[in-house]
Amino acid sequence: MKLVIAMLMDGVIYASWLFVIAAGLTLIYGVMKILNMAHGSFYAIGAYSGASLVGIYLAGGNPVWGSYLVLLGAALVIGALVGLMAERGLLRFMYGRDEVVMILVTYGLLLILEDVIKLIWGVEAYSTYQP
Missing domain, CATH: 1.10.3730 (ProC C-terminal domain-like fold)
Incomplete structure (x- = not known):
């Protein structure tokens, strides 16, 4: 059970990093029209x-x-x-x-x-x- 919880937490953390990066790219492209x-x-x-x-x-x-x-x-x-x-x-x-x-x-x-x-x-x- 501990392994499953650890894997779920790792997945959530990784997904949050991907969200931060995607939000940054979207914001930069949406505001400045730069695909950075x-x-x-x-x-x-x-x-x-x-x-x-x-x-x-x-x-x-x-x-x-x-x-x-x-x-x-x-x-x-x-x-x-x-x-x-x-x-x-x-x-x-x-x-x-x-x-x-x-x-x-x-x-x-x-x-x-x-x-x-x-x-x-x-x-x-x-x-x-x-x-």
Whole structure:
């Protein structure tokens, strides 16, 4: 029975992540008419940065329960800042152009951000202790 409950909870958590990503894509496309292929890279940079900051936070001898707040706050702030920089530095010059151009530009941004992640954190899996 515990296994079934754990599997159901994993499914609900995974579905909620998919909902958040789908809602973000829908909102961006609905409001700005940009099909952002790099949307997941913003999440990834926020997640990796948050995990790094949690490691620093826990290495400082801080309480484990606070790492949830550090992870959530860091992931939100850093992901939003990277998205803002991408919009202000690159995407706003593409408004009004054909959708194919926007897809190509955001796909190029996706490739660049993935390589930046690999440069900073490496290609190995990165994890932190469960709080």
